[in-house]
Amino acid sequence: MSDKGEVDLTGAKQNTGVWLVKVPKYLSQQWAKATGRGEVGKLRICKNQGKAEVSFTLNEELTTVDTIGEKASMVRAPRDHPFTLQTVGGQTLTVFTENASGQSDAEAGGSGTGTGPDKIALEGVVVQRAECRPAVSENYMRLKKLQIEELSKPMRFSQQLDKAVTTNYKPVANHAYNLYYEKKKKEEGKRARADKQQVLDMLFSAFEKHQYYNIKDLVDITKQPVIYLKEILRDIGIYNVKGTHKNTWELKPEYRHYQNEEKSD
């Protein structure tokens, strides 16, 4: 198994030349529909007195365009696509591949989840750039028109409903949730003052978990009336504004045991 991050340079060494071709979106969509081994069409290279003319012809079966709406059958993707060849320019473009290899079999793994180390390989160097353009035809124009129509539709639209919506909110004497809440409160009853020692124990164990507590949270934890709780807290703790607007309680330094602080108890 190769080192993580080690780049496989075989492509570079062999100086494999590849073409970088810019393909229109609709064409790549059609290619995605290819079946079988993935054959999508034919590339014709014509060497004409030194000038090369390249053109791509889409396979017949891939010309059907999936569109929403009525015009589906009428519109077909154009078949002829001449390539416009361009030089790479000064840029050096190389192609590298990433292979997610979580398992021993590099190919079988899912691609690029990033969980396993990727195998990176240099496939080759770009020697030619090209743009795939559709041959302008009636067909193409229709296709484009369709695309534009689709894109120009707004994402949100207003739709008239037949019936008024009555299912959402109804006026209610008292909401279910409210009733439930009040019942719960009644059950709990007023908070009774427990033993001071017990309360202290509860507090200490709470403060072991966190350093700062809101009074409301403490009331929740200890289930004591607020005034009583505050009295106890005043004994063992300090109330600090802490710079944030929340006012919190914390234990007095002498009661603290935290790892980071010097302990003094």
Add this chain to the structure above:
Amino acid sequence: MRDMKVFCCLFIQFSQVINGTSCSAVMTSLGSSSSSTTEYVVRVPKNTSKKYNIMAFNAGDKVSCSTWTQARMERDMSNRRIYGEEETQEGAAGSEFGKKQREEARRKKYGIVTKEFKVEDQPWILKVNGKAGRRFKGLKKGGVTENASYYIFTQCADGAFEAFPVHSWYNFTPQAKHRTLTAEEAEEEWGRRNKVVNHFSIMLQRRLRGQERGEEDEEEGEKGGKKKKKGGRGGDLRIHDLEDDLEMSSDESDGSNGDDDEAKSKAKKDKGPKGKGKKKKKKGSDLEGFEDSDDGDFEGLEVDYMSDESSSEEEEPEKTKPNKGEDVPKGIDEMSDSEEESEEENKNEEDGKEEEEEEDGKKTPVQVEKKKKKDSSGESDSSEDSDIEGEAASALFMKKRTPPKRGGGRGSAGSSRTGSRPGTPSIDNAATSNTLRAAANKLEQGKRQTTVPSSETPAAKRLKMEPSPQSSSGNGTPQPASGKSTPSSSDVLLTEDAVRRYLIRKPMTTKDLLKKFQTKRTGLSSEQTVNVLAQILKRLNPERKNINDKMHFYLTE
């Protein structure tokens, strides 16, 4: 015949097609001689798990993949901590109950959306050819797959083309291995760009600074650091002959802050030249402006320190005298103090001059200096002089206050300057301040240094000094010390009596007095005149009056 051949080709290939497992290229070649057409099948493989990406290099970087022997590439995760908010201490100390929920609620309330840290979008770090090779950083280029798709067409063994979609595009740029300036340093250098000629030294200084920062934590303002730095720089400066020429005494006053500051400013600028070209550049820098000439001064300092000349070592303790004579902004007391100290140590004529002036409260000596400077150096230092005059004027006030107990020591002409400093300019003086005035002073001093009468210098020192000062100002040879410890008794007209007569008659400024004793008539050089006059005034100790904002002296018999 030809057609037959073609046909045969076709036939053979067709058979291959039938036998072969893959749908190979159907190569059809059509006839005419000048053009040939071939057709290839294009496939878009469906099941590939490999993601194809483009690695783009800039043309100027001249990257050739074939030269790579080995390469490593991994994601640059340094941004992770920015995105993944660091969890503060969970539980126990420092944590609040329910903090996380509260934070989340707060964020939702304000609609703060924090971007996730996506590994996919992180830049790549590519290291080629190991440790000594190049490093590249590859940043993802956005928007590549939005409107059009890129495909990579590779030709397979069977002649067909396979097209793979490009997943993402990374632009790789080489990373500099050499040191670069930080933003602050770059800002500083930018401010100096018109003055600095010697650009090599900028990085050199930075490196030296870095080394020292490794030794001590503070920046180069520290004295200790400065010392070391000077030592370090001295090594670099050893080859710089110009410093010898400049005869800027090494201002190694470890005790003086001003030095540090100066050194620091020097350090940042044309320091520590390395290589021959630097010498010339140093010179150029000297001529450029006040501040640069300051540096030039300091260059000299370094070399002296490094050289084994005894004077430099002796000078060192002397230089601790922070003669802040020219340093008007400094406190009055400081100045008086400094001047007292400096009296013993400073032998610089310029110092003496200024001190004399200060002592005696005369402004004319400054003018005399100016004249002299003009004569000797022929440079337009007058502007500086006028600056110094202003300074000297206030300085004069201070000096006056202190009783002239340093009568003996003061004044280059008559002072028994036992300080062993040769007539080097009062680098301490000016070095101790960062003001432009001080810089100007130093400039003058540097230029005037050869004209130090060095009356105080013991012979040995003088000998040493004489060959060295070959000031860039082109001053003449050092003047032989005429007036050793007493005012020049050789002259006819400049005597105490004469001065007394003038002062009794009416109040005069130093300028006026000097005018009376013109150099042509007295046979003295302007310098000597000044010195002598200063001594006389010291002895007379006339009264002072401020008329028209000018300090006048007068005597009442």
